[in-house]
Amino acid sequence: MFDATTIDIFNTVAKDSLRLSPNWSAASTKATDLSLHQIAPYIGRMKTSMAKSLMLEYTNAGDLVVDPFCGCGVAVLEAAANGRRVVAGDWNPYAVLLTKAKLFPPSSLDAANRRLQATWVMSQRLHSDQDLRKIPTWVRQFFHPETLRTALAFRDACVARGDIFLLACFLGVLHHQRPGFLSYPSSHLVPYLRDRRFPREQYPEMYKERDVLSRMQAKIRRTFKRPVTRYTESRRVLHVDAREFPRLRQISAVITSPPYMNELDYVRDNRLRLWFIDRSLPQGLELKRRDRESEYRALLMSVCSRLASGIKPGGYIILVVGDATRGSGRPGRTDFITRKVFESEPTLQVFGLEQIYSDIIPNIRRSRRECTGTKSETVLIYKKASTKPKAHGSSSAPRK
Numbered sequence: 001m002f003d004a005t006t007i008d009i010f011n012t013v014a015k016d017s018l019r020l021s022p023n024w025s026a027a028s029t030k031a032t033d034l035s036l037h038q039i040a041p042y043i044g045r046m047k048t049s050m051a052k053s054l055m056l057e058y059t060n061a062g063d064l065v066v067d068p069f070c071g072c073g074v075a076v077l078e079a080a081a082n083g084r085r086v087v088a089g090d091w092n093p094y095a096v097l098l099t100k101a102k103l104f105p106p107s108s109l110d111a112a113n114r115r116l117q118a119t120w121v122m123s124q125r126l127h128s129d130q131d132l133r134k135i136p137t138w139v140r141q142f143f144h145p146e147t148l149r150t151a152l153a154f155r156d157a158c159v160a161r162g163d164i165f166l167l168a169c170f171l172g173v174l175h176h177q178r179p180g181f182l183s184y185p186s187s188h189l190v191p192y193l194r195d196r197r198f199p200r201e202q203y204p205e206m207y208k209e210r211d212v213l214s215r216m217q218a219k220i221r222r223t224f225k226r227p228v229t230r231y232t233e234s235r236r237v238l239h240v241d242a243r244e245f246p247r248l249r250q251i252s253a254v255i256t257s258p259p260y261m262n263e264l265d266y267v268r269d270n271r272l273r274l275w276f277i278d279r280s281l282p283q284g285l286e287l288k289r290r291d292r293e294s295e296y297r298a299l300l301m302s303v304c305s306r307l308a309s310g311i312k313p314g315g316y317i318i319l320v321v322g323d324a325t326r327g328s329g330r331p332g333r334t335d336f337i338t339r340k341v342f343e344s345e346p347t348l349q350v351f352g353l354e355q356i357y358s359d360i361i362p363n364i365r366r367s368r369r370e371c372t373g374t375k376s377e378t379v380l381i382y383k384k385a386s387t388k389p390k391a392h393g394s395s396s397a398p399r400k
């Protein structure tokens, strides 16, 4: 049955251009996905099967694929693993770290273990430098003091050695309620302590010191379970505001999911992992919530028109947009606003809407499961005209 969003789409787009829930809506593909995808969690990430099928359907080997809001790099990992050239960017340091770790991993499990060994040795020398009194209380409350001391030393060693892959793996085991993680019982995606659900008196083992090295070894093994066989093409990951994204040429496809009208707060919801990246929270990424619609419109317009001229004739802009519901009370506004941007912005009028897909986000991928917020997403596939249309009112006669 169709939800309100779908009906809205039916009213505005020819019925035969809409396909509902293609193969990516099926059950989780976690058991067959590249295991690098699971290096660490990220809110609002793209469905792997969706990224893969979009990549295979709309791009070819050797093509240049761009994602200016790459998040944890789902789309660009699929692109790089399938022989596409990749330029990715995000303004969130955690997103950039994860994407770099996925695109530039060690060449093998053995190589990763050698790096772990060297980093571990270095971290032991840094152990005595750790002064927990300097660590903010909100961070300390997640860990046994000895686990925290070792974790901080390990983090410092990763940074000193410039080992982004190991730091990403470390952030992947930072917090959860399961035994393979470093924190006291807490949630995995957004950091909340679960001490009421698992009281200390009833679950004393969950509050004991945890061994960092064995958890890192297990994490690395998991990450290499289904590795990328070989990267054959160039990869670049930039820490950049998408509005300043480099003006590239010969782009075959921009495949991205922009922030959903500030439905998610990428600093607050990643705060513990962000703090471990540089021992503070990044400034200047706070979301202004004054006028979410016009901010979303302005961001989209600026980024898409910046990249549009570098897209090859016949190339694509593929946008995965979440349907904003929280606060606005009007579901499905995001894809509507997106379509309006493409209709009104002159630099985007050479793009035709070729296809729309509508997809329900399963609870398991949502950061707050049972409450309001983004429950479905829409995939808008815009294709650039193969030849330049004549400008309106232009004449073939030379100007005087």
Ligand SMILES: C[S@@+](CC[C@H](N)C(=O)[O-])C[C@H]1O[C@@H](n2cnc3c(N)ncnc32)[C@H](O)[C@@H]1O
Pocket (backbone or CB within 6 Å): 042, 043, 044, 045, 046, 047, 068, 069, 070, 071, 072, 073, 074, 075, 089, 090, 091, 092, 095, 240, 241, 242, 243, 256, 257, 258, 259, 260, 266, 299
């Ligand atoms: C919906 S998420 C993208 C998720 C991504 N497709 C993935 O699979 O993880 C939107 C991303 O946009 C980033 N972002 C928000 N505003 C940005 C801006 N002005 N410039 C660059 N990145 C931005 C956020 O940090 C977030 O990672």
